[in-house]
Amino acid sequence: MPTSSHKIRLGFIGAGFIGQIAHIENYAQLTNCQLHAIADLRPKLLNQVADKYDIPHRYSSHQELLDDEQIDAVIVVTARSHTADIVKDCLLAGKHVFSEKPMAGNSDIASDLVQLAEQRGLVYCVGYMKRCDAGVVKAKSIFDDLLTNSTLGNLLQVSAQCYMGDSYCKAAGYIHGNEARPNMVNEANFAPSFLNDEQKPIFARYVNVHSHLLNFLRHFMGCKPTVEYFNTLSPLAHVCVMRVNDTLITLETGEVEQKNWQEKCTFIFEKGQLIVTLPPALLRNVPATIELQQNAEVSQSTLIQVDWSWAFKHQATTFIESVLNIEVDSIISAKEALVDIELAEDIWKKLSN
Template sequence: MTEKEARLLRIGVLGCGPIAQAAHFESCTKARNADLYAICDVAPDLVERMAWTHKPQRTFCDYDAMLADPDLGAVIIATSDAFHVQAAQRALEAGKHVLCEKPLGISVEEVEGLRSVVQRANRIFQVGHMKRFDAGLQAAKSFIDTEMGELLALKAWYCDSTHRYATTDAVQPLLVKSAFARKPTENPKADLRRYFMLAHGSHLVDTARFFAGDIVEVEARLNERFGAHCWFVDVAFASGVIGHLDLTVAVRMDWHEGFQIYGEHGSVVGKTYNPWYFKTSDVEIFRESDATSYRPLGADGHFYRRQVEAFSDVVLHGKQMVGASIDDGVASVRAMAAIERSVATRCPVALADVSGPV
C-alpha cells in the first residue's frame, strides 16, 4: 500500500454498483492523497455491505444528505449513464468537485447544458476516461507532443471479446447486486447498438482525441452479423491528421485493442489489455533520428487509482489537469452521436452540426 500523504481529499462515491465495487472504492482507499470518506446509494443493503467491506467514514442513502456534509470535498459519480448529468449538476451546485464516470452523458444537449454549469461552478470537473492514466499511453502522448513533429495518421481499435467475462470474472471482486438498486426508466441494454457505443465507443473516441486532438468530422459504416457489431469510422481531425477507428463488439478471439500513429520524426505502436488486468499497454516508440525503438515499462497499471490521485492533486495542490475535462467529455459524446448519424445517413457528419441522443 502507498503511504498516505498528510493532506487528503475526502471523496464520496455516488453509486455502489459494479464500477464502484470493481474500481472506485479501492482506488480511493489506495490513493496516496485521497480518502474514501463516504459512499451513497439508494439501496440500503448494498450500502451496508460495501460499508462493511471498505470502511468509509460516512454512509448515505440520500444523495442530498451526502452533498450537505461540509467535510465532503469531492464526488465520484459511479451511477448508470442516464444519471450522470443530473448527479454532476447537483454536486457542482453544492460546491463539490466532481469526477464523473464516462460517458459524460447520453445526449449532446444534456452534456452541453452541463458544460455551462461547470463553467459557472468554479470547481474541478474531470471525466473518468481512465485510459489517459495508462503509463504506456502517456509515454506515447509525451513522444507525440515533444518529438514526433507533425502527425500524419492514426489508427485505433477497440475490439471486445466474446470471452471477456471468463476473463473478468476471474480477476474482479465478486460484484454484489441489490433488488433495491435504482435503474434508468429504459433498460440501457435494450438497445445493444447504443449501449456498445456508449460503453466502449467512448473509450475509443477519447483515446483518438488524446493523441491527435479535436475530431471535426466522421464517416462511419456499421456491419451487424451473428450478434456482432462492427463500426469502421474514418475520422478527420482539426489538425489535418486523418484517422481510422475500429469498434467491434465482440470479436471471436482474445481482447484486441491498440493503436498505430505515424508522424514526421517517428511512429508509435501500442497494444492495450483488458482493463481489469491492470496492466499497462505495451507501447513501442520508434525514433527516426537514430533509428531505434524503445518500450516503456509502466509497472504501475492501476489506471483508476492513478486517475483519482491526479484528480486529487488538481483539487488539493492546483496542479495542471491531465485527465479529461468537461470539454473532452462533451466532444466524446458529440463524436459518438456523429458516428451514429453517419451510419444512419451513410454520409459524412460534422461534429459541430450534430444534436440529439447518441
C-alpha cells in the same frame, strides 16, 4: 475551498461492482483524501461496503449524502442513464465531481453540466482513465517528440481498432450483494434527437464502449478530427474515417464473443510506426505497451515497457490533485469529455445523411 494541506473528504454515490473495484479501493490507498461517506439505494450492500472500507457516514440516497456539508468532492458511479442528473445535483450542492463515462447521452446535456461546473467554480472530471495510463503517458511523450523532431518523417495515417471482448479479467475481492439493482432508465432516451428509435440504443452502446478510443485519439492528435465517413452494417461492427489536416484516421470498432480484449492504435509515419496496445480495463497493474518501429538502413523494432501500474489508480490520484489545484485544467476534465460526445455525434450524423 480545500488546500494542499487538507485531506479531501470524499463521498461515494454507488456501491456496486465498478464503484468498489475501480474507484473506492483506489481512493482508499491515497494519503491525501479520506473516505467520508457513501450512498446507495441497496441498504445491505451499502453497509457491507462501508464496513469493508471503514466509511463512517452512510446514506440511503444521493440527496441525503449531498446535504453533508463536510464532503468536498463526490465520486459518482451509477447506472449511465442516471449519471447526468446526479452529477447536476452534486454541482448544485457545491461539490467537486468525478463521474464515470459517458457523462451524458448527448452533447446538449453534457454542455449544460460543463457550464454549470464552470459557473460554480467546481472541478468536474470524467472517467477516461486511459489518459492516466503510464504507458499511454509515455507513448504520448514519444509521439510528440516524433512530431517535433521529424525522426520518422511526416505522420501519414492513424489506424485504431477496438474489438470489445471481456475487460473484467475475473476481477475479485468485491462484495456481490443479493439485492436487486435499482430500476434502470432506458439509455436511448438520452441519445441525440437526430437519430431514429432503432439507432438510439446502438448509439448509447457505442458511446459507452468506444468513446474511450475517441478520447485517446483526440488526446494524441490535439484536436477533434473531422469525420469523413461512417458505416455500421451491424450493431456489432462499425467503420469510421476521419482526418486531421492531411492525416487520415481509420477507426474500426466492434463487439465480438471472445475473452481477449483487442484495442490498439498505430501511428504510421513515413519511416516507421508507433504502436500503442491498450490493456483490458480491469487488468490490474498492467499498463499500455509501446512498440516503436524504425525503417532505416536496418529495420528496428523496440518494445518499450513502463513500470507496472494501473490506470484507475493514477486516475484517482489525478482527480484529487485536480481538486487541490483547481486553477489547472485536468487531463480528464469534463470539458474534454464533452468533445468526445460531440465527436460521437459527428460520426453518427454521417450515418443518418
